[in-house]
Every structure is written in structure tokens, then in C-alpha cells.
Amino acid sequence: MEKIKMPVPIAELDGDEMTHVLWGMIKDTLIKPFVDLNTEYYDLSLPHREETADAVTAQAAEAIKRLKIGVKCATITPNLQRQEEYGLTQLWKSPNATIRAALDGTVFRAPILLKRVKPVVTCWEKPVTIARHAYGDLYKAVEYRVPGAGKAELVFTDESGRELSRQTVFDFKGPGVVQAMHNRDASILSFARCCFTYALSVGQDVWFGAKDTISKDYDQTFKLLFQKVYDEEYKAAFEQAGLHYRYALIDDIAAKVLRSKGGIVWACKNYDGDVMSDLVAAASGSLPMMTSVLVSPDGCFEYEAAHGTVTDHFYRWRKGEKVSTNPLATMFAWAGALRKRGELDGNADLVRFAGCLEQAGLDIFEAGHFTEDLTMLCDPSEYTDKPDNDTLLGLIRARLETLLTEEHDCAADMTSAALFPPVILTYPLHICIIKHNQKYREVLSQDGHSRQRLLP
Numbered sequence: 001m002e003k004i005k006m007p008v009p010i011a012e013l014d015g016d017e018m019t020h021v022l023w024g025m026i027k028d029t030l031i032k033p034f035v036d037l038n039t040e041y042y043d044l045s046l047p048h049r050e051e052t053a054d055a056v057t058a059q060a061a062e063a064i065k066r067l068k069i070g071v072k073c074a075t076i077t078p079n080l081q082r083q084e085e086y087g088l089t090q091l092w093k094s095p096n097a098t099i100r101a102a103l104d105g106t107v108f109r110a111p112i113l114l115k116r117v118k119p120v121v122t123c124w125e126k127p128v129t130i131a132r133h134a135y136g137d138l139y140k141a142v143e144y145r146v147p148g149a150g151k152a153e154l155v156f157t158d159e160s161g162r163e164l165s166r167q168t169v170f171d172f173k174g175p176g177v178v179q180a181m182h183n184r185d186a187s188i189l190s191f192a193r194c195c196f197t198y199a200l201s202v203g204q205d206v207w208f209g210a211k212d213t214i215s216k217d218y219d220q221t222f223k224l225l226f227q228k229v230y231d232e233e234y235k236a237a238f239e240q241a242g243l244h245y246r247y248a249l250i251d252d253i254a255a256k257v258l259r260s261k262g263g264i265v266w267a268c269k270n271y272d273g274d275v276m277s278d279l280v281a282a283a284s285g286s287l288p289m290m291t292s293v294l295v296s297p298d299g300c301f302e303y304e305a306a307h308g309t310v311t312d313h314f315y316r317w318r319k320g321e322k323v324s325t326n327p328l329a330t331m332f333a334w335a336g337a338l339r340k341r342g343e344l345d346g347n348a349d350l351v352r353f354a355g356c357l358e359q360a361g362l363d364i365f366e367a368g369h370f371t372e373d374l375t376m377l378c379d380p381s382e383y384t385d386k387p388d389n390d391t392l393l394g395l396i397r398a399r400l401e402t403l404l405t406e407e408h409d410c411a412a413d414m415t416s417a418a419l420f421p422p423v424i425l426t427y428p429l430h431i432c433i434i435k436h437n438q439k440y441r442e443v444l445s446q447d448g449h450s451r452q453r454l455l456p
């Protein structure tokens, strides 16, 4: 089979520990045999960050901005214990924080669903994606523990020193506590743009909830800025794509999400997103099955798995033990980046390969080969075995070869109906429906974007 060409590179950010080991295995076993892989390589492992005084992280962020697409392996964010372990001269910042700041991006997280691992919310047929605003609110709040009777005030003084506002927060008669939060219009606007850009790229509606009835300035500002961005910059494109934007009170949205079929981008203020992303992860399956993509308002995409470097597996593996680490989220990160490259370059073969890569992983899991994180969640009757990493990657590779050589429409065909009863399988970044539910199939449109279509 001739290898798929990839004329334009993506930024590849390698990382640490078990995920670094998996990274190499996924590239060598599942990608390089089939694709002329073209990447700009940045080694973000902790030893190399130390060696370069973390300059490599900044260079990698610049490469993502330049190439528009990056794929990142999990990396260690050092604490004191890691400083000792790796002999670090300082506690280098979290690479994700550096990259997020450089791209001014928003993080979108969506679970990978398996039919064998039932979501707790049984009506979800497609993943719920959480878009969390990663700036301000509680996370940059100023707080004060009030010792006793006294007055707390909120004062604003302009640049020239003129007092523009003074309000009493509370007249305390005894001890208590106060808090002041802030946000910036610029940050809210870019959050809104990221949400609408991402939703368009995956063909999903955006739901946004806040509490503007109670918070008449703070949450109201979020609501108005979202609406303004939507009306002025995205409404036409949404209407053309048959998509919707919906604002409602956060409690109403939370209840509606639970009763929905999923397939929504749920835009959350910082604290809401913190809570809801863990809730959605737990309700959907397990944390290792969570994908993550950072989207910048100017359309840069960085794909990664949401989980960390899986340190305990790494220590066991280093001792020569066989381990069973879930590779799906890392495979999906590669697939996401390759698909996006294919879409931007009109490279249909690369887009199709990305679909087959995801499909091959899912097929093997759906056939009952589970990693240990999933066996812990399931009844032993729900899986057949727990292969170690080498065996699992071998199974996935064999399945991938079949999908690629049989000229499968990866989105439409998987395997016998006996193994898989009619069901909608969902992917975080696109939706695919298997053969014996042939009402739908995924098609490539002329602009190279993959789309789901209802067949006549």
C-alpha cells in the first residue's frame, strides 16, 4: 500500500513517562507504516525542558500558531517531589498553561463513548463537550476573612485616580467572609469566539448558561457579549450549517443537558466548567477516555488526551512488568490533528486515515479487548480479555490494516452485525454510524470536511 502523503507538517509535542512510551508505539505501529508522517518535533519531556530552561515549550507554542495544528503528549507538571526526582533547577510552569496563554485558547473536552461501557445518563447518544472558560472568576478572586463587625465595600477607581463607584457589600455585625471576582471583556469575547469556531468545526449546537437573573452585571455581561459575537460574527454561518445557539439559565441548561441526546458544545463559565467537566467525564465512562482540544480564536487547534502521564504504569513498565494502558485518547489526539491537517489542506486520504485510526481502536474495544481502567468499571462478562500494551497495539494495527486495505468507508462499516447490534457509536470530534444502521453515513464534502449525512 502506498503511504498517504502529508505535504504540510503539524507540530508534534512529545512528553513524559507512560504516555511518552505509548506515543512512540502509536507512531511506529499505527501511523508511520501508513502515512508519510510530517511533523515539526518538540521534545517537551521534563529533562529537555530543564535543559532548555523551558524555551522548548515557548517554541512549540509558536510552532502551533504558525502551523495551525499541534498534537501533544501528556507532560509532567513538576512539584517538589518531581524537582528532586529529576534534579530540576526550578519548578517549571505547566506546559499546558504556557501554551494556553500563548494561544489565548479555550479547552474543549469530550468523552469517547463505548457501547460496552454504558453512560450513566442513558439518553446520551453522542458526547457532551464541555467548553470551559479558563480565565478569571473564582480562580483569580480576592478574598478576605472578616474578623468581626465592620463594613465591606466594593470600590472602583479609574486610571486617573477618580473614584467611579463605591458600593456596600455588607455591614457585618460579626465575623464572616467576602470575595471579589473579575473578568475582562477581551477574555469573554475570545472565549465566545472559540466556542462558536469549535462548534462549527464539529457541526454541533452551542448551549451557554449563566445566572443573569441574579447576577445583573457580571453574568449579564457574559450573556450580552456571547449574543453580540454570535449575531455579528457567527449567526450566518450557523444558519447555513443548520446549527443553533441557545442561551438559558445555568440550572435550566444543566437539567436540559441531562435530558438531551448529547452532541452539544456546552459553554461553561470557569467554575461551572470545572464542576461539569468532571461530572460529564464520570457520567460518560472513565477519565482516560476523555479527549481534549485547545482552540484559539484565530483557528489554531492543539489536540491531546485529557489524562496525565500515568506515572504508576510507567514505574511498573520500567521494572519490566506488562501493563495495560488505555491508548484511545492519545490515538484520538493524533487522529484529530491528522484530520484537521487533511481538512485544511483538502487531503481526503489523510482525513479518511484519521477516521480509520479512531475506528480501529474502537472496534478492538467494542470486540471486548479492554484496558485495565475499563475492566475495573465493568462486570467480567462485559469484556473478553485485558491485553498488555504490545498485544493491544498489535490488535489495533491488524484492524487498521483491514479498514485501510478494504477501501472501507471507515465511518460506515465496521464488522458483523452479530458482534455489534445496531447502535450509534460516537466520536468526540465527529460522529459516525455503523453499517447496519445505514440511515446515515459520513461523507467528505468538497472542502474536505467530513460531514454526517442522512441517506435518502
Ligand code: NAP
Pocket: 073, 074, 075, 076, 077, 078, 096, 287, 288, 304, 305, 306, 307, 308, 309, 310, 311, 312, 324, 325, 326, 327, 371, 372, 373
Ligand atoms: P494521570 O496520569 O491521568 O493518572 C491518574 C490515574 O488515572 C492513573 O494512576 C490511572 O489509574 C488512571 N489513568 C490515567 N490515564 C490512564 C490510561 N491512559 N490508561 C489507564 N489508566 C489511566 O494523572 P496523575 O496521576 O494525577 O498525574 C500524573 C502526571 O501527569 C503528573 O506529573 C501530572 O503533572 C501530569 N499530568 C499531565 C497532564 C497533561 O499533560 N495534560 C494532565 C494531567 C496530569 P490507576 O492508578 O488506577 O491505574
Ligand code: MG
Pocket: 274, 275, 278
Ligand atoms: Mg475539576
